[in-house]
Amino acid sequence: MAQMELAGMPRRLFACTPSRLAAFEDCPRRYRMIYLDRPRPPKGPAWAHTSFGVSVHNALRRWWEEPIAARTPARAVQLVRLLWVEDGFRDAEHSAAWRERAAEMVAGYVGGLDPAAEPRGVERSVAARTDALAFSGRVDRLDERDGELVVVDYKTGRRPVTEQDARSSPALALYALAAGRMLRRPCHRVELHHVPTGRIAVAEHTDDSIARHVRRAESVASDAVAATEALGAGGDPDRAFPPRPGSLCSWCDYRRLCPQGQSAGPERQPWAALGDETAPVTEPRHGD
Incomplete structure (x- = not known):
């Protein structure tokens, strides 16, 4: 049942991680299976x-x-x-x-790192609140350079990272917001480190660009909350959380439970992404 809210009371903040927000954007049905269905449906084999x-x-x-x-x-x-x-x-x-x-x-x-350049944090948990979100996550590495924080995220996929990847990542922008607030240091630079090649993709955020990412995350959260309330009010699960078939369906942990996902692409062997050029360019998301 949808939760009642008293008139004039602030709306409850949406508690989320980068993975939770991305799950709803990628596929609402998958989001429902991960975060709402109880008992949670069994996942497929490990990848x-x-x-x-x-x-x-x-x-x-x-x-x-x-x-x-x-x-x-x-x-x-x-x-x-x-x-x-x-x-x-x-x-x-x-x-x-x-x-x-x-x-x-x-x-x-x-071999390309300075061992003495001590990070400010490794696997550092960060958190921040906005008007609609209670965001938390875990940063792979948090550096401090010349008095400013730098968010570092490791990537291991086959596709080299680009500056556009770094600039467009909602997770990195939210990490920068949270790290800066928690440690009271400026934090605008985010970096993707592609471990296979050593390539580093950099984005220098501004307060405005971070705010745009926050608004986008709040919009996703609003849609997720509306769907959850519709489901709680007795709505059809498939209408509240429709599938979003696409290339990622071949790699979904819940593909067996989704006819639309099965139709969207062939089933993959658990090791296929390591060498199959049709594998997704996205990687397992960290930070929960």
């Missing part, structure tokens, strides 16, 4: 590309936790092997081959 990305992120987090003298490419290789996630690969040999590929990739990336 190898998710395991790959999580392993790289975990190794980089641990690398920064090492003493400065131990922050070497060789230690990065050890950490990838130590923290490797095996789920979703075709077999043990396939997993081992991608583990070594990840180790080489991470070693190359950290």
